[in-house]
Amino acid sequence: FVAPGLIVMAMMQNAFANSSFSLLAGKMQGTIIDLLMPPLSPGELMSGIIAAAITRAIAVGFTVALAMALWPGVSLSMAHPWAVVWFGLMGSILLATLGLATSIWAEKFDHNAAITNFIIAPLSLLSGTFYVIDNLDPAFQWVSRMNPFFYVISGFRYGFLGATDMGSSTTVIAAAVGLAVVNAGLAAGTYALLRSGWKLKS
Known part of the structure; x- marks a missing residue:
């Protein structure tokens, strides 16, 4: 139960x-111009x-899965491979896009640390990774269902x-x-920010 969530x-x-x-590293080191000057459109840079980020996520996923598979008593046989691929991809895109916006x-x-510690980490821990939300009070179940991370992790576990x-x-x-729609909306907003040059070209 816990292994897929992890x-x-x-x-x-x-x-x-x-x-x-x-982009943050470029801002801090003064090398952001190296990303903005090449003849790349905002869409190409964002892509x-x-x-x-997705490549790193997949590499980490395979590494963690291998470590889990070597643990005695842990089985990672897939009942619905499409769900593993889709929800893994949607979760990676969601966080990659949020990371770019950040x-x-x-x-x-x-x-960046504030977003990680006060938004990403709590959403991760309150997503049902380590517990079944049916055991929670109805009010907390509602809170969990408002968390997009819950759907990524539950879908991946499915x-x-x-x-x-x-x-x-x-x-x-x-x-x-729903996750595809959320990702599309988030990507559109992030693209608009990147195209405008907000906090990048000023």
């Missing part, structure tokens, strides 16, 4: 870490940063176990579509 949580956190330092906004490493605390298989499909 795998996808590691993927998401590494996707965020990779993209959140992409490259997010693709790099990188655009942040002016120093403390800003791919391995064939069961989910989201509800029925129909709910899993709805969550898969």
Whole structure:
């Protein structure tokens, strides 16, 4: 039960870490011009940063899965491989895009750390990685269901176990579509920020 959650949580956190330092490091070191001067469109720059973050997330996911598989008594056989791929990808894109938006906004490493410590970490820990939300008080169940990380982790876990605390298989499909919509909206907003040059060219 815990192993799939740990795998996808590691993927998401590494996707965020990779993209959140992409532009921030350039700002802090004075090398941001090296990213802005090449003849790349904002879309190409954004795609490259997010693709790099996803690549890191996948590499970390495979590494953590291998470590889990070597642990006695842990089985990582997949009941629904499509869910493993889709929710792993959607979670990585979600955090990679959030990381890029953070990188655009942040002016120093403390800003990035604040987002990590006060938003990303709590959402990760309150996502049902280590527990079944059905055991929670109804009010806290509602809070968990408002957390997009919950749907990523539950959907990813569904791919391995064939069961989910989201509800029925129909709910899993709805969550898969919903995450795609959220990612599309977040990507559009981040693209607009990147294209405007806000906090990058000023």
